[in-house]
Amino acid sequence: MVENAPLWRRMAALSYDLLVLVAIWMFAAAIVLLIFGGTVDVVQQPPLYHVVLQSVLLGLTGFYFVVSWSRGGQTIGMRAWRVRIVDEDGNPPDARRSLLRFPLALVSLIAAFGFVWCLFDIRRRAWHDVMAKTRMVFEKPGAGNGE
Numbered sequence: 001m002v003e004n005a006p007l008w009r010r011m012a013a014l015s016y017d018l019l020v021l022v023a024i025w026m027f028a029a030a031i032v033l034l035i036f037g038g039t040v041d042v043v044q045q046p047p048l049y050h051v052v053l054q055s056v057l058l059g060l061t062g063f064y065f066v067v068s069w070s071r072g073g074q075t076i077g078m079r080a081w082r083v084r085i086v087d088e089d090g091n092p093p094d095a096r097r098s099l100l101r102f103p104l105a106l107v108s109l110i111a112a113f114g115f116v117w118c119l120f121d122i123r124r125r126a127w128h129d130v131m132a133k134t135r136m137v138f139e140k141p142g143a144g145n146g147e
Contacts, residue, residue, distance in 0.1 A: 004124040005083045005138040007115065016077030021061060028056050062102050069098040082139045093134050104128035 036049045068075040073084035073092030105128040108114025114127035
């Protein structure tokens with residue numbers, strides 16, 4: 001059985017994904033640091049270092065989510081919590097919709113209320129879900145899905 005995912009499941013999946021992202025960010029930061037001379041003291045780095053590092057981290061974060069959503073509708077954290085993103089037809093969002101959803105999700109996260117909106121929406125959608133025409137669903141274990 002599939003139902004709309006509650007806010008707490010979203011946050012749990014996001015917490016798991018944060019662990020994956022921290023590992024990716026550390027690896028990327030090490031590479032950028034090596035490119036800029038390997039000095040750990042970031043205060044001594046040129047301003048370009050900060051721009052490049054932040055751009056790389058944001059790009060990798062977007063890549064992680066967009067590819068995960070468009071290839072099955074789930075990130076690693078979402079798999080652990082049995083939630084997935086679907087479009088209006090119940091299919092994983094395509095790359096275009098996932099690419100739209102990512103910056104909208106950043107705005108929802110920064111605004112915080114964008115996620116809290118799940119508590120008021122009858123389909124438990126966050127702002128970015130409403131705008132990207134997606135929703136997050138929860139698959140109950142043992143309810144006809146092969147378990």
